[in-house]
Amino acid sequence: MAQTTHRVDDLGIKLPITQAACKFAQQFANQQPNPVKAEQVRLNTLAIWVVNDYLQMMEIPTNLSVGDSWNPVMQLCSNVADLEITSIGRLECRPIKLDEQTCLMPPETWEDRVGYVVVQVDESLQEANLLGFIQSVNSEFLPLHQLQPLEKLIDRIAHLKTSPVQTxxxxxxxxxxxxxxxxxxxxxxxxxxxxxxxxxxxxxxxxxxxxxxxxxxxxxxxxxxxxxxxxxxxxxxxxxxxxxxxxxxxxxxxxxxxxxxxxxxxxxxxxxxxxxxxxxxxxxxxxxxxxxxxxxxxxxxxxxxxxxxxxxxxxxxxxxxx
Structure with a gap:
């Protein structure tokens, strides 16, 4: 009997991780109190940066340094990876490593988000794969097979431009x-x-x-x-x-x-x-x-x-x- 495996990485969009992204990620990681927290902040920063690059390619304006994830205090006390989309709201950019089949969605990210993008970060930190999008979450671990194509993110942003949601x-x-x-x-x-x-x-x-x-x-x-x-x-x-x-x-x-x-x-x-x-x-x-x-x-x-x-x-x- 042949076994069929669902490969979401085949549906994603691969982008290079720039030197500027690595520089900021390392700078933020150096400010953390222990290696575990440093790795969390590093991956969060890289995920945000790659999603920001993608949205810039799609000519969608963003404010990279406005979110909680760019705030040193919030980096220390929470696990957020938010990116501000101008006049729209905050998009959560969640990183995962290779071979992981679920993505962590911390409870502090379940509200005040226009959606979630899962970013698979290569171990070499040279490339990232934007695996897909989901509009809302209500559990701490999201199975990757629930992700929708990134086109749904673009549709979501277009919809919110015409009918913005205020919290x-x-x-x-x-x-x-x-x-x-x-x-x-x-x-x-x-x-x-x-x-x-x-x-x-x-x-x-x-x-x-x-x-x-x-x-x-x-x-x-x-x-x-x-x-x-x-x-x-x-x-x-x-x-x-x-x-x-x-x-x-x-x-x-x-x-x-x-x-x-x-x-x-x-x-x-x-x-x-x-x-x-x-x-x-x-x-x-x-x-x-x-x-x-x-x-x-x-x-x-x-x-x-x-x-x-x-x-x-x-x-x-x-x-x-x-």
Whole structure:
């Protein structure tokens, strides 16, 4: 009886791994605390770089250095290999080695992704094979036979260009303990940053006391925001604090802090609140010696708004619903 073996590598697209890719991958690997983590970061970086090369060949614009995978802190604390596709969202680029029949899909990558590409990296680190695409995952190990051709990725991107999907952060869910993994407590994020001294959180979180009624037990969460080469890969910390108020109102306070060896925010960085239509509602801009900027406002249940952090021509947006 003849045995038939499904070979997904025959369906893939092989591309060379450039010297620039190897250089960055080795640089990131050298920053890791042990060989296992170094190898993980090296392969993740190579997978991202090759997918980025492929998308550039297809004339699809990307932002290589914006994703969590390019953030030294996130490299240390998670296993992500995300690539930002301009105006579309984050594509996960998962590496595998030769002869592996399943691909690891860490739970932290299951949300906020437009899809997943599996990249088979040659042992010589000279060539990679883009094996295929899948739009969503819900388990930690993906069998390779479930992959679809890369044409499905191009179709997916084309569809999202005409009907972009925005991930809404539901603030009301925070009040009952349902918080997306991307948003951590200020304390846990500070501990994470301080575990890697070059990226420590500088200064204390400002919580000014008001002479008026102060709502009890505010809920506060934080997220790292990376504006890429605009600030030399030093992530900023965005803190969102919410407090319920009478008559179905919610008080919202936003703060933007520096991390790393920066005492002050980059001069000119802006923290902006926009309404659902995209009109500017509030805005603060850092001066030459601001160690944080903040905005505070009130909203109603089900009201949507956008928070933008921008510097020069780079802007990161987070979409919220109260």
């Amino acid at each position: 809404l952060v539901n603030l009301s869910q925070w009040l009952v303990g349902q918080v997306d993994a991307a948003w951590q407590t200020v304390e846990s994020l500070r501990e994470l940053l301080e575990s890697k001294p070059n990226y420590a959180f500088r200064g204390s979180v400002t919580t000014e006391e008001s002479s008026t009624h102060q709502p009890p037990a505010p809920t506060k969460r934080a997220k790292l925001i990376d504006l890429g080469i605009q600030i030399a890969n030093q992530p900023l910390m965005l803190i969102v604090e919410i407090s319920p108020e009478p008559e179905m109102k919610t008080s919202i306070r936003l703060q933007l802090h520096p991390t790393g060896n920066q005492v002050y925010l980059p001069e000119g960085v802006k923290l902006t609140v926009l309404d659902e239509s995209g009109e500017i509602f509030l805005e603060a801009q850092a001066r030459s010696a601001d160690n944080y900027i903040q905005l505070q406002f009130r909203g109603e249940i089900q009201e949507k708004f956008i928070v933008a952090i921008s510097l020069d021509d780079m802007s990161i947006r987070e979409h919220f619903i109260i």
